[in-house]
Amino acid sequence: MEKQLTGTLALAVFAAALGSLQYGYGLGVINAPQKVIQTYYARSLGLDFAPQHNEETNVTTMPLEPDSIPAALTMYWSLSVAMFSVGGIISSFMVGFVADFRGRIKGMLVLNVLAVVASLLMGLAKMGSPHIMVITGRAIMGFYCGLSSGLVPMYIGEIAPVKYRGALGALHQLAIVTGILISQVLGLDFLLGNEDMWHLLLGLSGVIAVLQSLLLPLCPESPRYLYIKLGKKEEACKSLKRFKGEYDTSKDIAEMQAEKEEALKEAKVSLLRLARSSVYRQQLFVALMMHLSQQFSGINAIFYYSTAIFHKAGVAQPVYATIGVGAVNMVFTLVSVILVDRAGRRTLMLIGLGGMCLCAVGMTVGLVYLSTYSWMSYVSMSAIFLFVVFFEIGPGPIPWFIVAELFSQGPRPAAIALAGFCNWTSNFVIGMFFPYVEAYCEQYVFIIFVMFLFGFTLFTYLRVPETKGKTFEEIAALFQKKTAPRPVAEGEMEQLKGATEA
Secondary structure (H helix, E strand, O other): OOOOOOHHHHHHHHHHHHHHHHHHHHHHOOOOOHHHHHHHHHHHOOOOEOOEEEOOOOEEEOOEOOOOOHHHHHHHHHHHHHHHHHHHHHHHOOHHHHHHHOOHHHHHHHHHHHHHHHHHHHHOHHHOOHHHHHHHHHHHHHHHHHHHHHHHHHHHHHHOOHHHHHHHHHHHHHHHHHHHHHHHHHOOOOOOOOOOOHHHHHHOOHHHHHHHHHHHHHOOOOHHHHHHHOOOHHHHHHHHHHHHOOOOOHHHHHHHHHHHHHHHHHOOOOHHHHHHOOOOHHHHHHHHHHHHHHHOOOHHHHHHHHHHHHHHOOOOOHHHHHHHHHHHHHHHHHHHHHHOOOOOHHHHHHHHHHHHHHHHHHHHHHHHOOOOOOOHHHHHHHHHHHHHHHHHHOOOOHHHHHHHHHOOOOOHHHHHHHHHHHHHHHHHHHHHHHHHHHHHHHHHOHHHHHHHHHHHHHHHHHHOOOOOOOOHHHHHHHHHHHHOOOOHHHHHHHHHHHHHHO
């Protein structure tokens, strides 16, 4: 009897997901101590200060003087937030190379060197120019996370049984939101989010990298990588047995053989070829739109700037409200893990995007009428919490693993790289420009996301297929039927022939 879930599989998924935990920590850690870090930045830039003591909280702060230069400080702070995404943009193109060069496990191991270097830069920020060291550390950490956010879903998707592929794939997002919540809790003023400890808060992510480095050598390499990429059938069988228990591996090997033959027909698909190929155009368009829907939903505006948003909504303790968002985030990601292999990917995406669209309307109404009706602060808060709930039901976890489902072995690394680039570029745009857009649009800023969300909901309804319970080959066949009635290999050969004749 085949064992679908084993201790080795659980260990491998947990160890890989630590990279996602670090990604989430990097996303959320910059939020809670915003004022403290900005104050320290301004001090290093030579701006004047006047200490202020809050008798109620017994906290002394060093706020900027009114005659300081807020534009410069806004720029440095925006860079501290957004350079994380710049690193991810650059490294996203390298996911396929790193994954195939020495394998998924060794790739993730080597990346941890980057995470440790970034953590040291941020942890030692007080010893130099804090704004420069933090911005540099955030860029390197983003470079790590850009690679990790591609390798982790790829590895988990390749080792997961078909029956549990959605649930195990959603664990990538669960680890991200858990990292966000941990960073928000540790960022409280009485823990590490204060003037004395903020640099340690930023540098703490190195501990996650060390833990992952200890666990990854205990995990088997992806059987699909061993057999399809390297042709090592015996090692692939051993890896399968470690993941699934002692059972007949012939069915899995036969499936991988079929995938290998298809990969040989396709050869290795480069980024340029993938972008130009009409054969993969439908899959690629869906994959990129899924990642755009995740980022331009406005969720990272909430993650990065929720403390400031809650403050404007009239919340007395915005930091605690932000932690509440993180807790809700984690709980409903767990709900998604349970539902994704039951309700299906497409259904959950439609529910999530449609719900977020309505919540963005609620946030706007609450912020617009807050000055007229004080109880509108509760409307805004409720809308923000529900916004996060709907995000984690579908748009949060699904885009990360559905790309691996949409493509066969040949184009998969290139597709994940392009999708990652799309995701990180969108992340950068939100992180860098949201403060400026918010300053211009003020309480109407979420109307922009309402329009985006409506469009993404409509696109999902019209163009995104259901992939629940289907093999990689069955999913690819769905798109082949839409694009052409002929085999993939024939279509590719005709393209190549036409290019040669030209």
